[in-house]
Amino acid sequence: MYEILAPSPDGQIVLRTLDSSGLRAGPDTTVPRSDLPGLVARLEASQRPRWVWRTAADWYPRLLASGVTLRRCHDLMLCATLLTNSAYTGAYATSFTSSDDLIEQPGSLPPAAPPQGQGSLFEEEPVHGPSADELERELAAQLRSIADSAHPGRLRLLCAADSAGALVAAEMQAAGIPWDVETHERLLADQLGPRPRGFERPGRLEDKANELRTQLGAPGLNPDSPQELMRALHRAGIEARTTRAWELREFGHAAIPPLLEYKKMARLFAANGWAWLDAWVRDGRFRPEYVVAGVVTGRWASRGGGALQIPKQVRSAVRARPGHKLVVADASQLEPRVLAALARDDAMAAAARDADLYAGIAAAGFGGDRAKAKVALLGAIYGATTGESGRLMPQLTRLYPRAVAFVEQAARDGERGLTVTTHLGRSSPAPSERWQRLQRSTSAEEQRRADAAARDRGRFTRNFVVQGTAAEWAECWIAELRQQLRRLAALGVKGELVYFLHDEVMIHAEEEAAAACADAVQEAATAAKRLLFGDAPVQFPVSIAVVDSYDQAK
Structure with missing residues (x-):
């Protein structure tokens, strides 16, 4: 069941219920803005709908400030951006994609905190945005696009993961990273x-x-x-x-x-x-603004505050409150493991069964030299195929022909100006018009520049498929972890997800809940692997530390 949230022309709020196929399932409900938190909480408890809005930022921060949390949503703007660019979909056009600059802006100021007091949250200022009719039409178009796509199951999962990420991002901003x-x-x-x-x-x-x-x-x-x-x-x-x-x-x-x-x-x-x-720390919490899928590969970004770059010099200031612990976890060597799963390279999967994948590769064919194994594999993923990595590439190819062939094909496609796509369906941007003009040039000097530009794009697409799929795994990981933490909270075991960085998460947990939260992290990683790769024989181990301050985990 879907539940659309939209402003009405008279300044109230419209709720429109749709069934699982996106068809109307009853008359609209119109309520004053001040009544919305209570109504949403009741519907959430009784119906568990998938909330539909233009973007989570329109509604969820204020609902959170009222004490209302939601299980799931469909973020139309995130999904529209994804579907518009995906090679899995056919013709699909929308006005819901964002043109915002998603690059970190260290000098920007934090968004103003929403006013306190449930009764006033939706009275302070009007809520603007598309009407319920517009949201319904966009949702119908997106559901059709997914159903008609080359891989509907994958795209449906990716839309759900991005939308869950929007909820996580708002919740982490509301919670804040504990900062001394x-x-x-x-x-x-x-x-x-x-x-x-x-x-x-x-x-x-x-x-x-x-x-x-x-x-x-x-x-x-x-x-x-x-x-x-x-x-x-x-x-x-x-x-x-x-x-x-x-x-x-x-x-x-x-x-x-x-x-x-x-x-x-x-x-x-x-x-x-x-x-x-x-500027950034209030009431002992650092509350940055996260940007879900803010990088073309699907990785998150942030606006202001440098949330994704907490330097070592200040990590000891990230400190659990009295009676609490930080549960800090990171996925070990995520991108190489994702490559093994994408390429269905059983030999590399076997090397990845241990906690240290590079040691497994070194033992298999580099005379136990872990450093050489790491240089060779990262060279294959990131396109550093000259120098030391180039000298080691033939040995890596003999050991793992399917994995190397996978990234080499992605590089060749990029060099030819083709689009490459992650496992779930996020596609690389098309080459720029300038790049295409350069490739059509005929002079010797311009041809040299064209060849260099083609190689640069090949390095980008080579990494895009691996990094992008790793971002999909990580987003499924935090979505599953969020649900695990909600279930624990219902049992009185309290831990809040406060930080996410590519392949790392941080939970601020009551001391007696830390062990259960650590178990939830590992269970969520196993579930994420199963969602993306089924029974593929690739392990995704997670390193977990229960500490008092962030510096103790790194």
Whole structure:
């Protein structure tokens, strides 16, 4: 059963019930906005519908603030974006896809917290968006597109996973990552010095800048200016082309150590310093905004706050509340295991039965040299097939011909301008018009550029099918974990999912519930594997740590 939520022209809220095939199942219900949380809670308890809306952000944050949680939804915007681009579907056009820039914006401010008090949540401002008729038409078009697709079961699962991800994202933002402000401020003081006034540099950072100026003989240098820094380096005889750390380490000049230390300290000050702490941590919680499928491969992104880049220097500030533990889990070597399942490479699947896949590959054909096995396999996945990876590729191909052939075919398709598709149906973007014009060029110089562009696209599509399918597994994992945690909560075992990063999750659990939450993590991983790959003989082990602070898990 589907339940559409939409604003009505008179400022109230329309609820429209559809049956499992998307047909009307009764008259509409219209309620004042202030009555919506209570009605939604009753319908959720009695009917367990799949809620239909343009996007979860329209409704779910305010429902959560009213204490209402939902089991499932169909997020029309996420599904429209997916279906419009999928090679599994036929002609499908919609106005529901998002044109938002999904790239992380570190300087943006957090969204305003919804007002407190259930009665006022839907009275503060009107809810805008498509009408119930428009939502119903879009849902019908999406259900037809899925049913008529090349793989309806896969697309249905992917739409459900993305939609579940929208619920998880809103719930994690509402819960927030537990963050100890005193610990964070102590870390900043230890590494940077006392909190500065205004736009001054912290004391230790300024001391390091002065040391750098002395070593470069540049008393007026602003080390935060790339142009000034490059000129000072060249005047000192350091002919670096960039200020990247790996390149700077090639030079033996006395200015290099303080420069590298300055860069590290300056990154901490800019990305997670006092200004970040003031903007993003409220009531002991860091509440970033997650963007479901914000990357073309289906991986999540975030808007502001750097949620997907919590650096090691501040991880000890991510700390469980008294009487609680953090259950931190990550899927071991996820992408290589996904490749083994996608390619149906039984030999690689056998190597993946142990917790350390690279060790299994090394034992099978690299004389036990784990480092070589890792370089070879990651080279195959990411397209680094020259240098050391290129020298090791023939041995990898002899060991795992199906896996190597799978990524090589994806690369060849990309080089030819074709689209590649993940296991469940997310397809790569078509090549740009500029790329296509370049491929049609005839001059020798332009042909060299065209060949380079084709190889670049081949590297992208080679990884797209693996990373994208890994993102599908991970989203199914968190969707299953969310349901496991809901079942535990009904039994009085309380743990909340507070963080998700590609192949890693964090649960903030009551101390006595930590073991049960850890079991739920592993059970969800097993369920995700079964959903995507059935009985394929590939293991997806999960490393789990029950700790007091995030740094203890890494």
